[in-house]
Amino acid sequence: MACNASSCQSNCHRNEEEQAQEEEFGGSANSISNYNDRNLNVCVKCKSNEPISGGNAEDGRFCADCFRSNLYGKFRLAVISNAMICPTDNVLVAFSGGPSSRVALQFVHEMQDKSQKNFDASRDRSLPVFGVGVAFIDERVIFPVPSHEIDKAIQDFRSIVSALAPPRKELHVVPIENICSSSSSDGRDRLKNLLDAISDSTGKEDLLLHLRMLSLQKIASENGYNRVILGSCTSSIACHVISAIVKGQGYSLPGDIQYVDARWEIPVVLPLRDCLKQELNRLCHLDGLKTVELHKVPYSGINGLVSSFVTLLQKENPSRECTIVRTAGKLTPFHFNSIPEKSDSNTTLATQRRLKKYNLKLNESLSSESFCPVCNSPLNKSDLLRQSNLQNHQTSSDSFGAACCSSCRFQILPKDPSSMEHFYMHLPQPLVARAKHSSYGNLSLLREQIQDCLISDSEDES
Numbered sequence: 001m002a003c004n005a006s007s008c009q010s011n012c013h014r015n016e017e018e019q020a021q022e023e024e025f026g027g028s029a030n031s032i033s034n035y036n037d038r039n040l041n042v043c044v045k046c047k048s049n050e051p052i053s054g055g056n057a058e059d060g061r062f063c064a065d066c067f068r069s070n071l072y073g074k075f076r077l078a079v080i081s082n083a084m085i086c087p088t089d090n091v092l093v094a095f096s097g098g099p100s101s102r103v104a105l106q107f108v109h110e111m112q113d114k115s116q117k118n119f120d121a122s123r124d125r126s127l128p129v130f131g132v133g134v135a136f137i138d139e140r141v142i143f144p145v146p147s148h149e150i151d152k153a154i155q156d157f158r159s160i161v162s163a164l165a166p167p168r169k170e171l172h173v174v175p176i177e178n179i180c181s182s183s184s185s186d187g188r189d190r191l192k193n194l195l196d197a198i199s200d201s202t203g204k205e206d207l208l209l210h211l212r213m214l215s216l217q218k219i220a221s222e223n224g225y226n227r228v229i230l231g232s233c234t235s236s237i238a239c240h241v242i243s244a245i246v247k248g249q250g251y252s253l254p255g256d257i258q259y260v261d262a263r264w265e266i267p268v269v270l271p272l273r274d275c276l277k278q279e280l281n282r283l284c285h286l287d288g289l290k291t292v293e294l295h296k297v298p299y300s301g302i303n304g305l306v307s308s309f310v311t312l313l314q315k316e317n318p319s320r321e322c323t324i325v326r327t328a329g330k331l332t333p334f335h336f337n338s339i340p341e342k343s344d345s346n347t348t349l350a351t352q353r354r355l356k357k358y359n360l361k362l363n364e365s366l367s368s369e370s371f372c373p374v375c376n377s378p379l380n381k382s383d384l385l386r387q388s389n390l391q392n393h394q395t396s397s398d399s400f401g402a403a404c405c406s407s408c409r410f411q412i413l414p415k416d417p418s419s420m421e422h423f424y425m426h427l428p429q430p431l432v433a434r435a436k437h438s439s440y441g442n443l444s445l446l447r448e449q450i451q452d453c454l455i456s457d458s459e460d461e462s
Contacts, residue, residue: 043061043062043063043066044061044062045061045062045063045066045069045070046063046065046066048063049063049064049065049066050063051063052064052067052282052286064286067279067282067283067286068283068286068287071103071275071279071280071283072107072110074272074274074275075104075107075271075272075275076107076111077274078259078270078271078272078273078274079111079269079271081259082259082260082269082338082339083339084227084229084259084260084269084271084339085108085111085130085227086130087115087127087128087129087130088128088130089130089131089226089227090130090131090132090133090224090225090226090227091108091130091131091132091133091225091226091227091228091229092133092134092135092172092216092219092220092223092225092227092228092229092266093105093108093132093133093134093135093229093231094135094137094216094228094229094230094231095134095135095136095157095171095231096136096231096294097136097153097156097157097291097292097293097294098231098291098292098293099277099280099281099283099284099289099291100231100232100233100236100272100277100280101231102160102231102280102284102289102290102291103231103272103275103280103283103284103289104229104230104231104271104272105134105160105161105164106287106289107271108132108229108271109132109164109165109169112129112130112132112167113165115127115129115130116129116166116167129167131167131225132167132169133169133170133171133172133223133225134157134161134169134170134171134172135171135172135173135174135216135219135220136154136157136171136172136173136174137174137175137176137212137215137216138150138154138173138174138175138176139175139176139208139212139296140175141175141176141177141188141191141192142176142191142195142208143294143296143297144297145294145295145296149294149295150294153292153294154173156290156292157171157173157292158171160290170223172219172223174215174218174219175187176191176208176211176212176215177190177191178215178218179211179214179215179218179428179430180194180426180428190426190428191211191426193422193426194207194423194426194427195207195208197414197419197420197422197423197426198412198414198423199414200301200411200412201300201301202247202300202301202302202303202411203411203412205299205300205301205303206303206375206408206411206412207374207412210374210375210376211428213264213268213376214428214430214431216228217264217265217266218430220266221265221266225266226266226267227266227267227268227269228264228266228267228268228269229268229269229271230268230269230270231272232270232272232273233272233273233275233276233277233280234273234274234275234276234277234321234322234325235276235277235278235310235314235321236277237257237270237273237325238310238320238321238322238324238325239303239306239307239310240256240257241253241257241324241325241328242306242309242310242324243302243303243306244256246302246306247302247407247410247411248406248407248410249377249405249407251377251378251380252375252377252378252405253328253331254328254331254332254333254334254337255333255334255336255337255377255378256377257273257325257328257329258270258329258333258337259271259273259337260337260338260339261336261337262336262337262338262339262340263334263336263371263376263378264376267339273325276321276322278318310324334378370383370384371434372403372404372405372408373400373403373404373431373432373434373435374404374405374408374412374413374431375405375407375408376434377405377407377408379405382406383405383406386402387402387403395421396424397417397420397421397423397424398420399435399436400424400427400432400435401413401420403435404435
């Protein structure tokens with residue numbers, strides 16, 4: 001045991017590092033203290049520049065250059081390890097103007113710019129450069145934001161996108177009501193009636209989130225994109241983990257928090273999954289990346305309470321959000337949480353090897369072929385059993401309700417039959433089509449799952 005006495009000559013309280021410091025500085029305690037203080041005032045990576053001040057403790061360990069390099073390294077590792085972007089891809093970046101989507105756009109642009117330089121420098125030019133598009137969902141019909149503020153924000157978005165170096169990136173600005181109808185006025189009325197039928201504030205917010213994703217999928221499908229990139233970071237995913245548990249969405253939670261979500265027609269990827277919101281804010285400040293924050297109504301209900309709770313936890317301990325996401329990441333993912341393998345002559349051998357190395361194996365993932373028509377969450381066996389027991393419905397609205405997950409039935413669907421009929425009449429066509437397709441497929445899938453428990457006709461007669 002170390003005695004820690006200054007007169008002790010056995011050196012029992014000193015480790016090798018302390019002895020080396022004493023030898024270097026002549027054994028002076030003050031010199032060693034000055035050495036440690038000097039170490040605290042330099043970047044832990046480059047050992048030469050001063051660390052940036054302010055922010056959390058993680059920020060203060062690096063200088064500005066190393067901090068940016070470290071953050072970009074997280075992004076690049078997520079992209080490469082999960083084969084999110086390949087040379088032949090055409091990716092759509094969801095852009096809201098906030099720090100997360102701004103950093104996502106910047107990092108994707110830098111990857112594209114490097115690919116373009118490599119393409120120009122190569123002799124054979126065998127590998128193409130992936131394309132990039134940007135999408136903004138205009139939600140002025142829902143939130144009480146003055147139109148002139150949104151118009152000014154859209155002009156800022158155009159200047160941000162056009163200022164990026166070639167290749168050119170197209171900005172798609174689409175009103176959210178277009179998912180309900182091709183006519184602007186009809187879509188606006190249908191969307192308002194749809195939201196008015198929902199009494200729960202949390203249910204309204206969740207439905208808007210699902211409609212936003214449907215809008216992004218529609219933009220990507222109509223314009224030839226094969227990836228949708230979201231700016232979801234560790235902080236937002238941590239809030240989703242807690243809120244999903246509170247809402248009873250624990251079964252589908254593993255599918256929402258992975259790097260890749262291929263349950264959609266156009267796979268969705270989260271390259272900023274390992275980045276904190278504070279880090280993204282700091283990078284925008286350091287690099288002078290322009291952000292545009294629209295003043296929307298803050299979350300209320302469960303989502304608002306969870307957001308405040310996680311923010312409080314993060315203030316008490318800066319590692320809370322990472323701990324929440326890392327713990328939830330241990331849940332078994334679904335089979336759709338990986339990019340499907342494809343045989344493409346333009347796909348490099350290195351990319352194919354990464355796909356085989358990092359893609360989930362079927363025996364290590366959950367399989368689900370049935371999804372909720374509203375939130376597209378995978379349905380568990382209890383939901384399928386309930387749907388099979390209520391398969392003889394008199395109305396289409398009842399059939400739609402039976403095809404939904406338990407969380408959507410509780411939070412979103414109206415309880416009153418007349419209100420439910422009104423709600424069903426104003427649903428976007430993609431949700432109705434998904435419900436009909438799901439109802440046909442779910443019954444056959446359920447029969448396959450319980451085939452061993454069914455009594456055959458011959459056994460019934462005997």
